[in-house]
Amino acid sequence: MEVHNIDSHGQLPRPPIRSTLVIAPTGWGKTTYAKWLLKNGPMYTVYTSPLKSILKEVVRDMKGEIDVYTGDVYTTDENPRHNAIGTTYEKLDSMIRSRKQWVSYINMIIVDELHNISTRPAIELVLVYALKHRIPIVALS
Numbered sequence: 838m839e840v841h842n843i844d845s846h847g848q849l850p851r852p853p854i855r856s857t858l859v860i861a862p863t864g865w866g867k868t869t870y871a872k873w874l875l876k877n878g879p880m881y882t883v884y885t886s887p888l889k890s891i892l893k894e895v896v897r898d899m900k901g902e903i904d905v906y907t908g909d910v911y912t913t914d915e916n917p918r919h920n921a922i923g924t925t926y927e928k929l930d931s932m933i934r935s936r937k938q939w940v941s942y943i944n945m946i947i948v949d950e951l952h953n954i955s956t957r958p959a960i961e962l963v964l965v966y967a968l969k970h971r972i973p974i975v976a977l978s
Contacts, residue, residue: 856967856974858951867977871947872898874975875921879944883922885929886949887957892923899923906932916942926959933966943972951978 861867872895875882886892889907896905904917906924916939924932926948932940946967954960967974 858976860978871949871977874947875899875903880920881922881943882920882945883929883943884947885924885926885963887926887953889925891949896923926957926963930959930962945973947975949977951976
């Protein structure tokens with residue numbers, strides 16, 4: 838495992854080819870980095886967060902360039918219309934378990950608020966899926 842101390846946003850991997858853990862204080866720009874990855878990352882980059890309120894902020898800034906899946910939204914087996922996908926941990930875990938066809942084409946998973954892992958078991962399940970399928974993970978905490 839490589840460890841790098843990053844002093845500025847310009848040093849963040851764009852886009853990362855390996856899994857990346859970004860630990861930074863509140864207000865540093867982790868969510869801004871996630872939005873950049875959603876706009877510039879590979880097809881089917883998934884942003885997942887613990888709360889729909891955090892997801893709504895990302896969706897608002899993406900200006901319609903993201904498909905959103907939450908417990909409030911019924912999903913079919915159709916492929917998403919956009920490269921960027923936003924969801925909650927639990928909904929992504931549910932889509933993985935229900936074997937939605939497009940899930941097998943995910944090329945990156947962004948896990949926001951990783952420090953919630955001890956209270957949100959779905960995070961661990963999503964991480965295990967990503968590791969098993971060699972999907973790069975960008976974890977933000």
